[in-house]
Amino acid sequence: MQPMQTTPHMTSVVAGDYPFTVSVVIPAYNEAHGIARVIERIRTYIPTAEIIVVDDCSQDDTAAVARAAGARVIRHPVNRGNGAAVKTGIRRAHGEVVLLMDADGQMDPRYIPDLLSGIAAGYDMVVGARTRDTQGDSIFRRLGNRALDALGSYLVETEVRDLTSGYRAIRREVIMEFINLLPNRYSYPTTSTLALLKAGYHVGYVPVMGQRRQGGQSGQKLLRNGIRFGLIILRIVSLFAPLRIYLPVALVMQVLALISFLISFFLTDPFRFHIPNSAVGLFVGSIIIFMFGLNAEQVAALRFQRPPHVQQED
Template structure:
């Protein structure tokens, strides 16, 4: 009986949190019917007001409605607890799956019993046509495609995990109320428990989200950089992977050096030469990234990418500095309270 059970095909439950998903959500659900159909699709309506839950029911999904929005971390946990599959495949409501995506997820877990979780990648054909959406999503695709397959974090937009493992580690941290770094935090916890997370570059989804300057900056700074810095400092874990690789860290330093030397040219014109040298260094350091953009979208697109890419290094570094300051301030307050309690005793 045990041999037969071990050879039984793994079952997959797709869990999708949604809050006012709109047309992108409809496209997401439609894509689930283009290839291997998962054993169940669970949609957690996170207090939506646009009738997304009705759309999910029309597509045959199991719908769980939450009366108020508590964020994707809580919604995913609700869906995971209701899931019956061996594998829980978390998908965001603004992505579409390729016909082979579900099959490839099942294939990895079947062939590699040591893998507890996997993450995929955005594809190289983002759904929104405007420049920032193309740049942002292509950069995300590139980052995943060149990173180590031995992943150190999880990813909620396209991430799968064995159900018993997910429940054992306690699921997502529900203190994160916005779409934030709850998936990265889960990945840190999975690694701390000794589980293997694999980055499977051939498992891809298409991101449909349209990015505009303000929405991108707000997300990168307040929902990514600042909370991720706090997470890094809390866990004392700065991995040389994904957006935290050595090249990115050095690029942050060079970007600030470029900004300072440019500012200094008003007083010391000779600083312009140093600025040019630093700019050349930044170009050379990130040549593989710009080569990728040139191959995908041409020289003109790549020329538009470079200032946005350097701005990304600047605001990421600035946010890290703020996060570091906050961390040290909180540590000083804790030490002060401890000193007061000790003195009182």
């Protein structure tokens, strides 16, 4: 599947004139300083959309400010995480298409028409893929995102872009098939993109330029992000294509077992047939890893079997 080829503002569809209804879901935590401005700008580009702000138990006036700005507010009684807020918004949305945005002002609403036009053109999900000109990204974050994109592309065997971007439009009926896979904290963008691609849905990309956070303080920390990045990698490997990781590891261990035997046969104890413990351990370990990966692959495949009526429609 080739990525959607677009440039900003290529759409000829007027905002509010789409062949579907739209719900904008904005997870928010302590964003009272800027949420009204975000809602106001969204209204500029798509005035007829339902705007849902999911307040994840903020300690400030996020809910009151968002409600005064005209949004429908859903408040969590306890803080459950960004992903949980997104899932709440998707479940409670009335629109046929859900547009996901953050509340911190980093996602420019001027790209909304491009994202929605991609859905109108037949894509099931359209992702706002950040360009290199995006403001506020550190070199570590950019390198990490590129590594994650490369891993994701390898796992689903097609090109993916900006797996961590939360700026996206999705057909609600499609994302509801996978909503239980989305984590309650972070990495819901990664999970949703790979889940749709794995299931055979169409995902397009629109280049967007991110902006600096408008006020407030970011909770991003280098150590925390590193741990989170590692957990995301483990999660997507387990969910989407375990055998594409476990099989190469098993093969490497087989090669190391052979090398260990050859070293023993020709160097350590020349021409005496003796299998060293290291070779035995590597060989047995490779078999265990391969069988574990094969079993995990079968379990993962069950998650992405589309219902019979969906397959017939395709």
